[in-house]
Amino acid sequence: MFSFFRPWQIGKLFGIPVRIDPSWILIFLLLVYQLATLVLPVELGRRFQRGVALDLIVVAVLASLLLFASVLAHEFAHALMARVRGVSVLGITLFIFGGVAQIGDEPDGPATEFLIAIVGPLISFVIAIMAAVVWIWLQAFQGMGLVNNIAVFQLARYIAVVAFYLAQANLLLAVFNLLPGFPLDGGRVLRSIVWAILQDQRRATYIGMLSGRGVAALLTLGGLYLVLRGEYSGGWLILMAWFLWRAAGEAYHSMLARDLLKQITVGQIMRAPLQRVSESLSLRDLAESFASWLRPPALAIDINGSAVGLIGIDQVTMIERTKWETMRVRQAMLPLPVALTVSPNDAALRALSLLTESERQDVPVVQEGQVVGVIGRRELAQYLQSRGE
Ligand SMILES: [Zn+2]
Numbered sequence: 001m002f003s004f005f006r007p008w009q010i011g012k013l014f015g016i017p018v019r020i021d022p023s024w025i026l027i028f029l030l031l032v033y034q035l036a037t038l039v040l041p042v043e044l045g046r047r048f049q050r051g052v053a054l055d056l057i058v059v060a061v062l063a064s065l066l067l068f069a070s071v072l073a074h075e076f077a078h079a080l081m082a083r084v085r086g087v088s089v090l091g092i093t094l095f096i097f098g099g100v101a102q103i104g105d106e107p108d109g110p111a112t113e114f115l116i117a118i119v120g121p122l123i124s125f126v127i128a129i130m131a132a133v134v135w136i137w138l139q140a141f142q143g144m145g146l147v148n149n150i151a152v153f154q155l156a157r158y159i160a161v162v163a164f165y166l167a168q169a170n171l172l173l174a175v176f177n178l179l180p181g182f183p184l185d186g187g188r189v190l191r192s193i194v195w196a197i198l199q200d201q202r203r204a205t206y207i208g209m210l211s212g213r214g215v216a217a218l219l220t221l222g223g224l225y226l227v228l229r230g231e232y233s234g235g236w237l238i239l240m241a242w243f244l245w246r247a248a249g250e251a252y253h254s255m256l257a258r259d260l261l262k263q264i265t266v267g268q269i270m271r272a273p274l275q276r277v278s279e280s281l282s283l284r285d286l287a288e289s290f291a292s293w294l295r296p297p298a299l300a301i302d303i304n305g306s307a308v309g310l311i312g313i314d315q316v317t318m319i320e321r322t323k324w325e326t327m328r329v330r331q332a333m334l335p336l337p338v339a340l341t342v343s344p345n346d347a348a349l350r351a352l353s354l355l356t357e358s359e360r361q362d363v364p365v366v367q368e369g370q371v372v373g374v375i376g377r378r379e380l381a382q383y384l385q386s387r388g389e
Contacts (some may be wrong), residue, residue, distance in 0.1 A: 007093050016079050018072070021095035030066055035060035035165070043161045054140075058288070063162045069092070070127050070170050074177075075099040077119040078185075085112040090357060096172070104357055106258060110204075117188035122305030124174035131167035135160055153184050180246055181215025183251040205255045210247025215242040257384050258349055266359030269383045270365045272373030279308060279330040280315035283316055286329055290316070307371055309333030314361045341366040342375060351375045 004180075007019035036056045040046075046053070071094060078101040079089045088104030101120075136161040143152070185223040187208055192389035195204035219241035226234025277286060290313060311333040318331050341364050342351050354363050355377060362376025 007095075009091075013076065016076070016089055017091040019091055019093040021093055024094045028088065029066070031064045032057070032065065035063055040161060043164070044157065047300065059158050059162060063165050063326070066162065066166055067169050070124065070166065070173065071099045072126060074120045074173060075101045077123040078103075078116055079118045081116045082107075085110065087116065088353075088357065090260075105353060107192075107350045110192040113188060114182050114194065115193035117185045117192065117338045120185050121174040121177045124170045124177070128170035128174065131163045131170065133349070135163040138163065168181060179215050181212040181248065183212060183247050184215070184244065187212050187215070187248075202255065202259065209248045209252035212251075213245055216245035217249065219244065258352070260384060260387055261349040261352055261380065262347050264346060264348045264383065266342050266346045266348055266365055266375050267373075269348060269379045270344065270373035270375040271379060272365070274371065274373060276307075277311075277329060277335065279328065281329045282371065283319060283324040283327045283329065283332060286311065287324060289314055307336055309335045309372065310338065310364055312362060312374070312375055336364075336371065337366075337369075338364050340364075341375060343367060344372060348375070348380060352380055355380075 002153075009017050009019045011018055022300070023146045031384055040056045040059060046056075051267045065101065072092070075094075079092055082089050082101070089105055090102040090104050091099050092099060103116070107116060138156050142156055142160070147183050153262055153367040178189075180186045180190045182188060182191055182205070184330065190210035190211055193205045194207050195201055198204055219237050223237030223241060226232075226237065228234075255285075275289070311329055315332045315334060319327055340354055340358055340360070342354065344367050351363060355361075362374050362378075363371040364371045365375055
C-alpha cells in the first residue's frame with residue numbers, strides 16, 4: 001500500500017538500494033539553515049552582517065551534501081562488510097538521525113557481528129582525519145601569505161570552513177555511534193564481545209538491550225539537564241534517547257521472534273488446503289468468494305484440473321475496482337511456477353527472510369512441484385502472538 005511516509009529510493013550503489021526517509025528532508029533543511037545563519041557567519045567572521053548572503057547558502061548546501069555523503073559512506077562500510085561476510089543486505093535508508101544499513105539476517109557469529117559494526121565508525125574517523133588534514137593544510141597555506149589572488153584566497157577560506165565542519169561532524173558521528181548501547185554500533189560491538197564470551201547469542205542480545213536502555217536513560221538525563229539550563233538542543237538528545245530505547249527493545253524482540261521461527265516448520269503454520277477456482281472466473285465473482293471463505297486469500301487455479309497460478313487479495317486489489325467485472329483471474333494471477341517458494345519442511349524463519357527481501361505479503365509453499373499452501377506475514381504474526389511475542 002502506498003504511504004506518504006514510505007522511504008523514497010534515490011538510486012543504487014554496488015547493487016544496494018539507497019532510500020531516503022521523508023524525515024531526512026527536514027533535517028537537511030535544518031542543517032542548511034543552521035549552517036548558513038549560525039555556523040558559517042561566525043567561522044567566516046561575518047557575524048554582524050544583516051540578512052543571509054547567497055554565498056553562505058551555497059556553502060551551507062555543499063557542506064550538508066558532503067555530510068550526507070559521509071553518512072552514506074559510514075552505512076556503506078557496514079553494508080559492504082556484511083556482504084563480504086556473507087550476510088545479505090536489503091538496502092540503506094537515511095532518516096532523521098542519520099542512516100541505517102538493513103541487514104537481511106542476524107550475523108552468523110560474534111566475529112561477523114564485530115566486523116560489520118566496527119567498520120562504520122572506523123570510516124567516519126578516517127573521513128574526520130582526512131577533513132582535518134585539509135583544514136590544517138589550508139590554514140598553513142593561508143598563513144604563509146602566498147596567496148595574492150583575492151578569489152583564490154576566498155575560495156580557500158570556504159573550503160577550510162567546510163573541511164573543519166566535516167571533521168567535527170564525522171568525529172561526532174563516530175563517537176556517538178560508538179556509545180555502548182545496542183543497537184548502536186558500539187552496542188553491537190559490546191554484544192559481539194559478550195556473545196563470544198558466553199557463546200550465547202540470546203543472552204548477549206539481552207545484555208545488549210539493557211546496555212541500549214542504559215545509554216538511553218543517560219542521554220535523557222543529559223538532555224533534561226541541557227533543557228533546564230535553557231539549551232534547547234537538549235530536546236534532540238531526549239528524542240534520540242527515546243528512539244534508542246525503543247530500538248533496543250525492538251531489536252531484542254525481533255531476535256526472540258527469529259529464534260521462535262527457527263523452531264517451527266512452514267508446514268505447521270501455512271494456510272492450507274487452498275481453495276481452487278477456475279482461471280476464467282471474473283475478479284468480481286472471486287472477490288465475493290473471498291468474502292465468504294474463512295481463510296480466504298491465496299488459492300491455486302485450474303484448467304483441466306492443474307494449477308496454473310496463484311491469486312490472493314493482494315493481486316485483486318492491485319487492479320482497479322471498475323475492471324473487476326471484465327478482468328479474469330488469469331489476467332491478475334501470479335503465474336506458476338513462481339520463483340520464490342518455500343517447502344513445508346523449511347524453518348518458518350526462511351519464509352520470513354524471503355518475505356522481507358521480496359517485500360511480498362506471502363509466498364507459495366511447494367512440495368514435489370505442487371503448491372500445497374501459502375505462508376505470509378499474517379501466519380507468522382499469528383504464531384508469534386500465540387507464543388507471546
Ligand atoms: Zn553505524
